Amino acid sequence: MKTDYTTFGLEKKHYRCTLLGHRYVETKKINLHFSEYKCTVCKTQATNDSRGNKIVLTTELKEINETLFYLNLKKQFLSRFYFPKKER
Helix, strand or coil, X not given: CCCCHHHHHXXXXXXXXXXXXXXXXXXXXXXXXXXXXXXXXXXXXXXXXXXXXXXXXXXXXHHHHHHHHHHHHHHHHHHHHCCCCCCC
């Protein structure tokens, strides 16, 4: 009987995250309130919800984050070049 060690390693990492918690690192800053995170141990992706808690990143949430990111870029561009602040 041959043992598959690649799946055993993934299960071991999963147990580590369930016992000790995830070790999230910020991968993408969407705007001031939202970010995308990735666990360094089990490679799970997460994002913030409306209350600031981290939730699992689904495809729907990923599309929402991309839309927010591009809206934020557009807002920054417009405020910088078309509506500059007047100096006194």
